[in-house]
Amino acid sequence: MSNTTAKRKRWKKPLIIGGFLVVIGVAVAYWFVATEKFADTSNRKAAHTVNAIDLIKEFIANDSLANKKYTGKIITVNGTVSELEAPDSTTVNVKFVDTTTGSFLNFQFQEQHLAEGKGLKVGDSVSIKGSCSGSIYSDILGTTSISFQRAALNK
Amino acid sequence: MKKLFLFLSFIAITGGIFAQKKTTTAATVAFDASTSVDALPKAENKTAIAVIDTKTGVVQFEASVKNFAFSNPTIQNHFNGEKWMNSDMHPKFTFKGAVTDLTKVNFEKNGTYTISVTGELTIKGVSKTITAPATVSVNGGMVSATSEFSFKLADFGITGVPIDAGKVAKEPKVTVSAEFK
Numbered sequence: 327m328s329n330t331t332a333k334r335k336r337w338k339k340p341l342i343i344g345g346f347l348v349v350i351g352v353a354v355a356y357w358f359v360a361t362e363k364f365a366d367t368s369n370r371k372a373a374h375t376v377n378a379i380d381l382i383k384e385f386i387a388n389d390s391l392a393n394k395k396y397t398g399k400i401i402t403v404n405g406t407v408s409e410l411e412a413p414d415s416t417t418v419n420v421k422f423v424d425t426t427t428g429s430f431l432n433f434q435f436q437e438q439h440l441a442e443g444k445g446l447k448v449g450d451s452v453s454i455k456g457s458c459s460g461s462i463y464s465d466i467l468g469t470t471s472i473s474f475q476r477a478a479l480n481k
Numbered sequence: 482m483k484k485l486f487l488f489l490s491f492i493a494i495t496g497g498i499f500a501q502k503k504t505t506t507a508a509t510v511a512f513d514a515s516t517s518v519d520a521l522p523k524a525e526n527k528t529a530i531a532v533i534d535t536k537t538g539v540v541q542f543e544a545s546v547k548n549f550a551f552s553n554p555t556i557q558n559h560f561n562g563e564k565w566m567n568s569d570m571h572p573k574f575t576f577k578g579a580v581t582d583l584t585k586v587n588f589e590k591n592g593t594y595t596i597s598v599t600g601e602l603t604i605k606g607v608s609k610t611i612t613a614p615a616t617v618s619v620n621g622g623m624v625s626a627t628s629e630f631s632f633k634l635a636d637f638g639i640t641g642v643p644i645d646a647g648k649v650a651k652e653p654k655v656t657v658s659a660e661f662k
Contacts, residue, residue, distance in 0.1 A: 359553070360521065363553070364552075413509045413658075413660075414658075419506070432528045434528050466531070466541050476550065
């Protein structure tokens with residue numbers, strides 16, 4: 327047996343094992359990403375706790391700063407329900423409206439909390455936790471809309 | 482005085498019912514870009530703002546890009562990232578159009594009407610004219626509408642390896658539904 331063949335045989339086994347481990351690693355990483363879910367918002371700690379109307383005013387005063395401060399974060403909002411709108415039969419969106427400007431906060435609920443919004447009434451004093459998606463200026467309404475997703479009642 | 486009050490009340494009530502512009506802030510815009518390789522790229526936004534003008538047939542939608550809810554956090558982050566929707570730079574999707582055959586709809590009579598809507602869809606700062614079929618339902622003064630269409634991602638400058646690899650559909654299906662008040 328030549329020296330070269332012996333060397334090749336010596337490297338063959340570690341290479342096969344290494345390749346196998348890489349494949350396993352990639353499969354585990356893919357599985358982790360594919361099965362990843364958002365945590366239940368009711369179990370998440372809020373980065374900020376704010377009053378609904380104060381939050382709207384903060385976005386109107388400086389939307390760039392407010393978006394940097396709140397977007398992508400879990401926020402607890404306390405306020406009085408101004409409107410309830412049903413996008414479908416399973417849930418309602420809860421809105422807090424600043425009557426002086428018409429601007430509003432709009433919460434869409436997390437799947438496991440869909441029924442919570444349906445139990446609310448206009449005028450209810452509530453505390454809602456949700457992931458802030460930031461603001462957009464609505465050319466249709468001429469107001470600022472600040473939306474939240476994965477919301478849950480803060481019990 | 483009583484008559485004047487009754488007259489004003491009548492105007493206010495009928496004005497509300499027959500108002501030309503009907504709006505909602507709870508329209509649903511959902512898209513499905515899933516493929517046989519990857520079931521994850523689909524999301525919905527239930528806080529879209531929409532208006533329909535029953536006199537002119539003008540229809541408009543606005544949806545916050547960041548408020549599209551995915552089941553998967555990583556896919557949602559990718560969607561909003563610079564390479565895909567770049568939602569920091571382009572925070573909303575918009576549609577501005579009109580019903581092309583308004584005579585087919587009687588907004589004062591209960592019924593379901595099949596129509597067509599044409600207008601400009603703007604995604605990531607790129608506007609393209611699209612025509613989509615829609616169904617309008619009128620029930621006791623309430624107007625609701627649904628539409629389903631698809632568009633080519635490449636038309637809006639959205640390209641990438643996941644699309645070429647078949648993990649994201651080249652032509653996602655979009656479903657829009659709204660109940661106007």
